[in-house]
Amino acid sequence: MKSQSYIAKIVNLGLTLFVVTALTGLILGGVQHITAGAIENVQRQEKAEALKAVLPDADSFSERPLAAGADPMVLEVQEASGEGKNVGWCLIVSTKGYGGLIKTLVGLTSEGTVSAIRILEHGETPGLGAKAVLPSFSGQFDGKEQLPLRIVKQTPAAPDEIQAISGATITSEALVLGVHGAVEYWKTFLRGGVTP
Numbered sequence: 031m032k033s034q035s036y037i038a039k040i041v042n043l044g045l046t047l048f049v050v051t052a053l054t055g056l057i058l059g060g061v062q063h064i065t066a067g068a069i070e071n072v073q074r075q076e077k078a079e080a081l082k083a084v085l086p087d088a089d090s091f092s093e094r095p096l097a098a099g100a101d102p103m104v105l106e107v108q109e110a111s112g113e114g115k116n117v118g119w120c121l122i123v124s125t126k127g128y129g130g131l132i133k134t135l136v137g138l139t140s141e142g143t144v145s146a147i148r149i150l151e152h153g154e155t156p157g158l159g160a161k162a163v164l165p166s167f168s169g170q171f172d173g174k175e176q177l178p179l180r181i182v183k184q185t186p187a188a189p190d191e192i193q194a195i196s197g198a199t200i201t202s203e204a205l206v207l208g209v210h211g212a213v214e215y216w217k218t219f220l221r222g223g224v225t226p
Contacts, residue, residue, distance in 0.1 A: 077135075080148040084137025085110040087117045097219040103211045105133070107220070116140050119220050122150065123208040128200040129153035132162075136212035142221065144174040144209060152201075159201030167195050167202070177213055179206050 081091050088110035096107060106122040118139045124131050130153035137145040147168055154160045161167055171179075176190035181202050186193050194202035 077150070080135050080150060081108060081110070081120050081137075084120055084135055084146040084148055085118045085139075087112045089113070091120060097215075100215055100219065101211050103208065104215045107215070110137075118145060119216060121212040121215060123211050125204040125208040125211070127152060127154050127204040128159050128198065129155055132201070132204050132208065134205060134208045136209055138212060138216050138220075142213060142216050144171050144177075144213070146173075147171045147205070147209065149205075154198065154201050159195065159198040161195050161198065162201050162205060167193075168205075171205075171209060174209075178210055181206055 078091075082088070090111045091108040092111070094107045094109055096104065103123050103125055104121055105124055108120040109116060110118045110120055118137060121136050121138065122133060123136060124133050126132075131151070132149060132154070133151040135148045135150055137147065139145050149163045149168065152160065152162065154162060170186070170192045174189070176188070179190055179192050180188075181194045181199065182191045183194055183196075183199075192202065192206055
């Protein structure tokens with residue numbers, strides 16, 4: 031008799047737990063469904079602002095298909111146009127940082143100069159690698175013509191040097207690697223305004 035009562039309690043407890051879990055899942059799914067459109071709109075707006083920030087001379091951007099055989103770090107290519115002509119390219123690249131993948135938007139002029147970068151997503155350590163989004167670090171890439179770039183620990187003394195974030199060398203190197211990947215893609219597939 032006691033064992034049947036014990037089994038009944040376990041079954042009741044299991045059913046209660048199942049119902050609570052199912053309801054919680056349905057509620058979370060509903061919230062995600064309701065907010066997905068708003069989140070997507072915010073992400074689209076942030077991307078549009080980042081595109082304009084890295085190539086301010088552009089008045090429109092149009093996505094181009096990725097070239098066959100391209101480095102897998104290159105995720106997306108946007109052609110930037112201004113006054114009806116090509117003014118450059120925006121490439122989204124993904125590299126491995128200390129805390130995970132870093133998605134970076136790299137703006138390149140039509141001549142292949144790095145106009146600017148913007149970090150779109152990262153999981154870097156707050157107070158260390160997360161400082162990469164600050165203009166004091168990311169602004170070092172603005173107008174870089176001397177490539178390839180090198181990471182240094184002291185104040186840059188040459189035009190091809192980028193000063194690493196103190197305590198976040200891996201993050202700094204990942205961003206330079208992403209810029210190099212974008213430039214190599216441009217050299218191979220986009221130089222001269224030719225699209226794949």
